[in-house]
Amino acid sequence: MTTRTVTTATLQDWIARFAAAVAEKREWLTELDSAIGDADHGANMARGMTAVTEKLGAGAPGTVDELLKTVGMTLVSSVGGASGPLYGTFFLRTGMTAGAVTELDAGALAAALRAGLDGIVARGKAEAGDKTLFDAMSPAVDAFDAALADDADLIAAAQAAAEAAARGRDATLPLVARKGRASYLGERSAGHLDPGAASTTLLFEALAAAIAEA
Numbered sequence: 001m002t003t004r005t006v007t008t009a010t011l012q013d014w015i016a017r018f019a020a021a022v023a024e025k026r027e028w029l030t031e032l033d034s035a036i037g038d039a040d041h042g043a044n045m046a047r048g049m050t051a052v053t054e055k056l057g058a059g060a061p062g063t064v065d066e067l068l069k070t071v072g073m074t075l076v077s078s079v080g081g082a083s084g085p086l087y088g089t090f091f092l093r094t095g096m097t098a099g100a101v102t103e104l105d106a107g108a109l110a111a112a113l114r115a116g117l118d119g120i121v122a123r124g125k126a127e128a129g130d131k132t133l134f135d136a137m138s139p140a141v142d143a144f145d146a147a148l149a150d151d152a153d154l155i156a157a158a159q160a161a162a163e164a165a166a167r168g169r170d171a172t173l174p175l176v177a178r179k180g181r182a183s184y185l186g187e188r189s190a191g192h193l194d195p196g197a198a199s200t201t202l203l204f205e206a207l208a209a210a211i212a213e214a
């Protein structure tokens with residue numbers, strides 16, 4: 001079977017899977033942030049996604065923009081660290097670009113994810129190699145586009161995006177941070193994975209799983 005569209009329900013499942021992954025990997029995310037930051041990335045993401053889960057409740061899925069704007073606004077208002085406004089902006093822009101629809105085709109989902117990434121850049125000014133979540137998200141969005149250009153279906157494209165995110169996360173290991181709290185450490189930030197790149201990989205793995213099992 002080839003999958004060519006995602007519904008609001010599939011995207012709601014994406015959010016639920018991301019919340020579950022963040023809860024499960026909370027200690028690991030905090031450990032990563034304790035090496036090059038202030039040891040709160042796991043707590044920040046878990047607090048934010050718990051608030052999102054409570055906000056969404058068991059409500060029936062509405063439109064894609066309603067869903068993702070709720071996620072974004074909840075993250076912005078419940079997370080104090082840098083990651084709250086960054087992930088919040090990602091979901092707000094993704095939702096805004098998707099619009100008031102209940103289904104997205106592959107091209108529309110690709111455009112929405114690209115807009116989310118652009119929102120993060122507009123907000124945090126990260127560039128490739130700065131050792132931030134951009135280093136996982138940008139290759140993920142590029143891989144998603146490349147797979148679709150290659151006529152892959154959505155399952156394969158989302159899987160390619162998740163794999164690219166993981167490679168991007170791993171490639172942050174030797175980098176010296178140039179943005180965020182880790183940049184205060186200068187050269188001492190090298191030799192550690194970026195926590196935000198780790199959580200962003202969970203985000204794309206959750207998307208791939210939600211689409212594959214829809």
Ligand code: ADP
Nearest residue numbers: 041044081082083124126132133179180195196
């Ligand atoms: P804080 O740094 O305020 O403690 P978190 O620990 O929750 O917030 O999040 C840290 C992560 O945020 C970093 O690992 C990095 O990936 C990401 N980050 C920080 N600043 C930026 C930025 N300007 N652009 C993109 N991502 C950033």
Ligand code: MG
Nearest residue numbers: 037038040041
């Ligand atoms: Mg932190």
